Amino acid sequence: MGLSITERLENGPVLGAEGYVFELERRGYIKAGPFVPEVVLDFPDAVRELHREFLRAGAEVMVALTYYAHREKLRDVGREGDLEAMNRQAVRIAREVAREGDALVAGNVCNTWAYDPDNPATTATVRAMYAEQLGWAAEEGIDFVISETNDYLGEALIALEVSQELGLPAMVTLAPTQPDRTRDGYEYTEACRILAAAGAQIVGLNCDRGPQTMLPLITDIREAVDCAVAMQPVPYRTGPAAPTMETLRSAEGDRAFPIALDPFVCTRFEMADFAGQARSLGVDYVGICCGAGPHHVRAMAEALGREVPAGKYSPSMDLHPMFRADISAKDAAFLHTWTA
Numbered sequence: 071m072g073l074s075i076t077e078r079l080e081n082g083p084v085l086g087a088e089g090y091v092f093e094l095e096r097r098g099y100i101k102a103g104p105f106v107p108e109v110v111l112d113f114p115d116a117v118r119e120l121h122r123e124f125l126r127a128g129a130e131v132m133v134a135l136t137y138y139a140h141r142e143k144l145r146d147v148g149r150e151g152d153l154e155a156m157n158r159q160a161v162r163i164a165r166e167v168a169r170e171g172d173a174l175v176a177g178n179v180c181n182t183w184a185y186d187p188d189n190p191a192t193t194a195t196v197r198a199m200y201a202e203q204l205g206w207a208a209e210e211g212i213d214f215v216i217s218e219t220n221d222y223l224g225e226a227l228i229a230l231e232v233s234q235e236l237g238l239p240a241m242v243t244l245a246p247t248q249p250d251r252t253r254d255g256y257e258y259t260e261a262c263r264i265l266a267a268a269g270a271q272i273v274g275l276n277c278d279r280g281p282q283t284m285l286p287l288i289t290d291i292r293e294a295v296d297c298a299v300a301m302q303p304v305p306y307r308t309g310p311a312a313p314t315m316e317t318l319r320s321a322e323g324d325r326a327f328p329i330a331l332d333p334f335v336c337t338r339f340e341m342a343d344f345a346g347q348a349r350s351l352g353v354d355y356v357g358i359c360c361g362a363g364p365h366h367v368r369a370m371a372e373a374l375g376r377e378v379p380a381g382k383y384s385p386s387m388d389l390h391p392m393f394r395a396d397i398s399a400k401d402a403a404f405l406h407t408w409t410a
């Protein structure tokens with residue numbers, strides 16, 4: 071038996087890795103727009119491979135790819151009949167790869183787009199969607215639940231309750247698309263306080279903001295709660311002018327989200343710096359969201375002082391023919407063309 075999520079958090083930051091939907095979309099297995107993880111049933115090996123890449127890079131949690139694998143979304147793409155099979159298979163794949171290393175398995179639910187705080191009937195709809203997804207996940211075997219990209223505190227609380235009914239620890243994170251509060255009007259710090267008081271083991275933020283614009287919000291949340299705090303930014307260079315990936319614009323003024331964000335991707339060094347900053351701030355669950363690649367995760371793991379399987383192939387620029395100390399005279403003659 072490995073350590074539980076609670077025990078791991080006591081031993082120092084837990085490293086997470088997400089962004090499965092964006093990465094598998096880039097690889098040609100998920101359709102941008104609906105972003106439904108049909109890949110789980112259609113190309114399970116592709117999911118298995120990405121889990122394995124994150125595992126080798128140092129991720130301690132394999133997050134089952136059930137993001138947007140809920141009833142409403144599957145109906146949108148005409149695959150409602152595949153709902154149960156997709157959810158169960160996603161957990162099985164995550165479990166299988168987690169066993170290749172020493173990783174935990176998280177069941178995953180997200181914002182449903184069905185929730186409306188002004189329409190109480192939607193609470194039951196959302197609860198039913200979470201109950202079936204997490205019920206199947208619990209049967210397949212998960213260590214805890216990640217409820218993420220929550221726009222509404224109200225919706226996040228439903229996911230927390232369903233997790234608790236299943237007896238599972240929950241990490242509940244909000245999507246910081248707004249300047250300072252959830253769509254139902256709670257400041258992020260207050261929403262996290264409420265989630266912590268309601269029994270969430272881990273609270274915090276994920277997605278939408280890059281490290282630079284998420285760090286100030288997390289600093290406030292860290293001060294506001296006593297429980298573990300999670301921070302999983304997107305690896306994009308957001309800043310004061312465009313604090314979220316949704317607001318980033320190309321030089322021509324076109325919206326970059328969600329499939330033209332490439333010019334804004336952070337380097338592995340920027341993400342390594344972020345991991346160190348997050349640890350210094352007292353963040354307990356340090357991760358990464360949409361846009362992540364295994365190279366980011368490995369750099370973050372190494373910044374946290376971890377030795378990871380993929381570290382065998384971490385960069386050694388001292389062995390590059392042009393950068394090595396004993397560069398040959400024939401190559402040195404051309405070095406100025408690389409520095410001009």
Ligand SMILES: [Zn+2]
Pocket residue numbers: 089276277278304359360
């Ligand atoms: Zn994300």
